[in-house]
Amino acid sequence: MRAVSRALIAILALSASAAAQTPRGGASAQPSRGGATGPSHDAASAAPDHGAAPGASERARLSIEPAGHAFTRLSIENPLGDVKVEGYDGTAIQIESHKFAPDDDALDRLHISLVPSPDGTVSIKTTADAGKEARPIARGAVRLDLVIRAPRDARVEAVAGSGTLEVLNMDAGGDLDTASGPISVRNVQGDLLTHSVSGATRLVQVFGSVDAQTLSSDLDLDTIGGERLVASVHHGRIEGRRVRARDVELTTTEGRILLEAEAALRGHLVVSSFQGDVDVQLRRHGAVLVRARGTKVDLGAPMQPRPNGWVESLFGQASDTALVEIRSPQGNVRFAIIESRP
DSSP: HHHHHHHHHOOOOOOOHHHHHHOSSSEEEEEEHHHHHHHHOOOOSSOOOOOOOSEEEEEEEEEEOOSSSOEEEEEEEEEEEEEEEEESSSSEEEEEEEEEESSHHHHEEEEHHHHHHTSEEEEEEEEEEOHHHHHSGGGGGEEEEEEEEEEEESSSEEEESSSSSEEEESSEEEEESSSOOOOEEEEEEEOOOEESSSSEEEEEEEOOOEEEEEESEEEEEEEEEEEEEEEEEEOOEEEEEEEESSEEEEEEEOOOOEEEEEEOOOOOOEEEESSSOOEEEEEEOOOOEEEEEEEEEOSSSOOEEEEGGGGEEEESSSSSSSEEEEEEEEEEEEEEEEEEEO
């Protein structure tokens, strides 16, 4: 009952007026407003400054403690700016917001709502209130950036527009979505899904299954370890290093693929581009059977022809064999063993 009542009273709007008060429900907020000379900065945890034109700005901080149930899921929607989520060993959720607007009136119309639920979910949303009688605000004239510290074992589900979406040091994976904003993930455990229309995606030190998709941008993968890695790009390159997933599927329509991976016993790697060169370098722990098809194919070993233009090479003795399939109907294919182990 206590957790339910806490959820009902903890809907917080971090506008100029609401931020000046101390919210109920175990949360506290501290605003700091700046004028034409720009916002005041805290060197320890400053939100990014994107060179906004002189005008009104405000920084506010909020901390909310769990009420009877640990925070297990963080749901964020911020179409107005950047989102950075960083895990730490505490139990509270700490939020620093940084607002930019042409004037104080426009600044007061930027809001953050925070709603904790009894099931451990915390929802955070940002809005720009148009107002019935106020003049409209151009989306590009205002900005609201969020820096959030959250318990490491909370899952992150976040949506952004053109701002950067960054997640660090979390242990329960996430689901991240942007329109044109880049996605950056580092040191995250658990299953991870990312989707971007035109924002570049970079995933580093992800230990869990990954499904990463982007329509028109590049995708960089570094130190990926999990049961499965699926990455898809329509127009753009895929570059992967230190990939150790058992099942790997990388595909592009128009773009190059470069992959440095480690073949698991009985693992399966599929690397495919329709109009781009494919270069795969593999560390192996046992036998590897490579099948390839392309305009020009170099497997670094004698190749046996197969039907429909495929060729194949076997590295090692046929036991616990890993299978690698590489294809590029309108590109070149290159494969190499960079370290062989019995």
